[in-house]
Amino acid sequence: MLILILSCDLELKFVSHAEDSPGFRPHTESIGMSIEASKALIEADPDLPLDCWEAASGGATRTRAIGDPEEDGYWRRISVRESDDGCPEELVVSYEAGHLAPSAELAKARRRLVNALEAIPDPVAYFNSRDRLVLCNTAYSELHAGKSSAGTVVSGMRFEEILKQGRENGALEISDEAQAEWLSVRLNKRQDPVFETETRTRDGRWFRVVDRVTEVGDRVHLLIDVTSMKKSQSRLEEVEAGARVGMWSFDMDSGQGTSNGKLAEILGYFPSELANADLTTWQSLAHPDDWVFLDAGFNECMSGERERCELQFRMKHKKGRWVWVMARGGVAERDPNGKVRQMAGVLLDISVRKKLETELKLRAAAVEASADAIMITDASGSIVDANPALLRLFRAQAPQDVLGHPWYRLYARSAAADLAAVAFPVIRSDRHWQGDALAKRLDGSQFEQSISMTELPDGKIVHVSRDVSALKELERGRRILREEIELAQRQEVINLLAAGLTHDFSNLLAVISHLTDPDSAVAFEKIDIRSEIHRASRQMIDLLEPLRGYVKGTAVEKDADLVDVVRNAAELTALGAPLGLSVESDLPVHALKAMVDPLRLTQVLMNLGLNARDVIGHEEGTIRFALSRDSAAPADLPLELGQVPAAPFAHMIVSDTGSGIPNDIRQRIWEPYFTTKGDQGTGLGLALIAAIIRDVGGGIALETGLGHGTTFHLFWPLNHPEAVAEVGKATVS
Numbered sequence: 001m002l003i004l005i006l007s008c009d010l011e012l013k014f015v016s017h018a019e020d021s022p023g024f025r026p027h028t029e030s031i032g033m034s035i036e037a038s039k040a041l042i043e044a045d046p047d048l049p050l051d052c053w054e055a056a057s058g059g060a061t062r063t064r065a066i067g068d069p070e071e072d073g074y075w076r077r078i079s080v081r082e083s084d085d086g087c088p089e090e091l092v093v094s095y096e097a098g099h100l101a102p103s104a105e106l107a108k109a110r111r112r113l114v115n116a117l118e119a120i121p122d123p124v125a126y127f128n129s130r131d132r133l134v135l136c137n138t139a140y141s142e143l144h145a146g147k148s149s150a151g152t153v154v155s156g157m158r159f160e161e162i163l164k165q166g167r168e169n170g171a172l173e174i175s176d177e178a179q180a181e182w183l184s185v186r187l188n189k190r191q192d193p194v195f196e197t198e199t200r201t202r203d204g205r206w207f208r209v210v211d212r213v214t215e216v217g218d219r220v221h222l223l224i225d226v227t228s229m230k231k232s233q234s235r236l237e238e239v240e241a242g243a244r245v246g247m248w249s250f251d252m253d254s255g256q257g258t259s260n261g262k263l264a265e266i267l268g269y270f271p272s273e274l275a276n277a278d279l280t281t282w283q284s285l286a287h288p289d290d291w292v293f294l295d296a297g298f299n300e301c302m303s304g305e306r307e308r309c310e311l312q313f314r315m316k317h318k319k320g321r322w323v324w325v326m327a328r329g330g331v332a333e334r335d336p337n338g339k340v341r342q343m344a345g346v347l348l349d350i351s352v353r354k355k356l357e358t359e360l361k362l363r364a365a366a367v368e369a370s371a372d373a374i375m376i377t378d379a380s381g382s383i384v385d386a387n388p389a390l391l392r393l394f395r396a397q398a399p400q401d402v403l404g405h406p407w408y409r410l411y412a413r414s415a416a417a418d419l420a421a422v423a424f425p426v427i428r429s430d431r432h433w434q435g436d437a438l439a440k441r442l443d444g445s446q447f448e449q450s451i452s453m454t455e456l457p458d459g460k461i462v463h464v465s466r467d468v469s470a471l472k473e474l475e476r477g478r479r480i481l482r483e484e485i486e487l488a489q490r491q492e493v494i495n496l497l498a499a500g501l502t503h504d505f506s507n508l509l510a511v512i513s514h515l516t517d518p519d520s521a522v523a524f525e526k527i528d529i530r531s532e533i534h535r536a537s538r539q540m541i542d543l544l545e546p547l548r549g550y551v552k553g554t555a556v557e558k559d560a561d562l563v564d565v566v567r568n569a570a571e572l573t574a575l576g577a578p579l580g581l582s583v584e585s586d587l588p589v590h591a592l593k594a595m596v597d598p599l600r601l602t603q604v605l606m607n608l609g610l611n612a613r614d615v616i617g618h619e620e621g622t623i624r625f626a627l628s629r630d631s632a633a634p635a636d637l638p639l640e641l642g643q644v645p646a647a648p649f650a651h652m653i654v655s656d657t658g659s660g661i662p663n664d665i666r667q668r669i670w671e672p673y674f675t676t677k678g679d680q681g682t683g684l685g686l687a688l689i690a691a692i693i694r695d696v697g698g699g700i701a702l703e704t705g706l707g708h709g710t711t712f713h714l715f716w717p718l719n720h721p722e723a724v725a726e727v728g729k730a731t732v733s
Contacts, residue, residue, distance in 0.1 A: 006093065049156045077094050129216070131190070190219075195211040196211070308330035309330055312350065372464050605625065625654055637713060
């Protein structure tokens with residue numbers, strides 16, 4: 001028999017000595033040391049420290065069998081000696097020889113339990129009612145040992161010690177500031193019969209922590225590795241956030257549903273408001289007109305006709321409006337009998353798509369109803385779509401007459417080549433071209449076509465065209481009529497100038513007649529008659545010189561000097577003018593080049609100059625012609641018509657000192673056939689000026705007032721390479 005006396009701190013105080021003492025008897029040198037220092041004893045009785053701790057803490061004392069089941073062993077008993085105040089003072093441990101059959105069964109059961117714990121891959125531990133460790137598997141010990149080898153987990157350790165050791169060894173991912181609070185909360189939750197939570201280790205693993213009390217008051221501590229589940233959940237959340245889709249599920253037995261925050265957001269609710277909405281709630285949110293086929297789709301899944309469905313319907317937003325959504329989903333789980341247990345899926349907001357579909361339908365209807373001919377060609381040039389207007393324009397009997405054919409089938413060969421050479425290079429660079437072409441109908445007739453071509457991102461080209469033959473013919477007629485009007489106006493100007501020149505020519509002819517009169521030969525003996533006749537003839541030629549280009553000229557745009565044009569107009573205005581009228585010119589010293597039709601510009605200036613002559617009449621007055629190059633019109637001078645050209649432009653002024661234009665007449669001066677000259681005027685002068693100014697892209701401003709004369713400002717585009725080059729230099733500098 002062996003007797004040991006231990007302190008309550010498990011320090012060995014006494015060892016009995018007997019001949020029949022077992023071989024695991026502690027050596028007397030171990031007295032004063034912890035019982036764990038007696039290696040042979042602990043190897044024979046590994047439960048001794050734990051049972052002693054339990055007995056010292058007031059727990060039950062246990063009798064255990066010690067030894068090999070195949071041979072004789074010992075019964076070990078523990079008793080507690082208390083002090084006078086009733087507190088444990090010493091522990092008496094006795095080992096008595098006896099039959100070991102019960103011990104062998106207990107040892108076998110213990111081994112089975114240890115093996116069972118080791119077979120569990122997740123960390124698991126068993127604690128007694130005093131919260132001391134009884135058994136744990138290797139996974140549990142390694143988890144709380146952390147990365148450090150300084151601490152190990154052994155039987156008898158209190159749960160709090162194990163947590164502290166795991167924290168200190170860096171096993172758990174907890175900040176230094178939060179460790180104390182975390183430990184306090186964790187130990188308080190340890191008092192609950194059932195406690196579950198999640199924790200993460202520093203190596204990135206996630207564990208589901210399960211703490212449960214057994215029937216006898218012991219506790220099981222299990223940590224389930226949920227790292228894979230957490231990663232999958234994280235990926236699902238990332239997909240959900242990236243896709244921005246609503247997610248839903250229904251338990252068909254209970255009728256309860258779940259949804260995520262995005263689904264609630266689509267309908268304008270907070271997530272908590274729809275988190276557990278049932279089927280009745282969802283039915284109330286669906287549009288009444290859509291519920292019939294919505295319910296039918298669900299029933300098809302419920303009956304087993306199909307596993308998946310996709311439905312588009314309207315749902316009521318919290319603010320009262322209807323939102324178009326698309327639900328995709330189906331059967332998530334069935335019971336063994338095939339009955340649907342759960343349905344799940346996603347919900348997409350398709351309001352924008354529905355709006356675009358509506359717009360596309362409207363656009364398609366507009367294309368179908370358009371009076372313009374519209375066709376689309378693919379990247380190879382084949383016609384892939386055509387509206388009814390195009391079929392009518394090209395006199396096609398059916399869409400198949402044009403669809404699938406190349407675009408150039410609608411043009412003569414030479415016209416198609418011209419169109420391709422002009423349009424396609426521009427389309428490649430600008431993606432758009434607009435112009436005119438000569439198209440050919442399927443019956444062979446041709447027509448003038450106005451066409452606009454736009455390239456789409458996928459290489460297709462949209463052709464929008466119309467028949468402008470009648471419009472072009474009208475334009476040609478108008479152009480001929482305008483040319484006839486301009487010619488008639490020039491003839492009117494010539495007639496006016498001829499009337500003014502009659503007096504000057506009569507005087508010069510009288511001189512020549514007098515010099516050549518035979519009866520006057522004696523009187524002119526001392527005069528060189530030939531020289532005088534020559535001088536008079538030259539004066540007549542000089543009078544007619546300004547008219548020569550005006551009468552014989554043709555309307556052709558060319559490179560001209562505006563200084564010469566304005567000077568010639570001033571000289572023409574002065575021909576045959578009354579003696580009291582002065583015609584002045586304020587012109588630049590250097591040439592001012594422009595691409596211009598000199599005849600048309602002269603006609604504009606002459607009309608203004610002759611109108612000024614008519615206003616001044618035989619009174620004394622002045623008509624002034626001025627020319628300059630400007631980059632901006634006077635700010636306080638509003639335009640009468642046209643526009644100010646791009647800078648630089650020519651600024652021409654025709655002013656007079658006449659009586660001015662009354663306000664009631666000024667409002668009508670640009671009207672065709674309006675005249676203040678009675679039968680002597682056609683009323684086309686200023687109307688023709690307006691047409692010419694608009695045609696060249698220029699503008700006119702007017703200053704006038706009763707008693708203050710009249711000034712016309714003409715802003716004429718230069719359109720000349722020299723002017724463009726100077727603008728470029730100014731931009732670069």
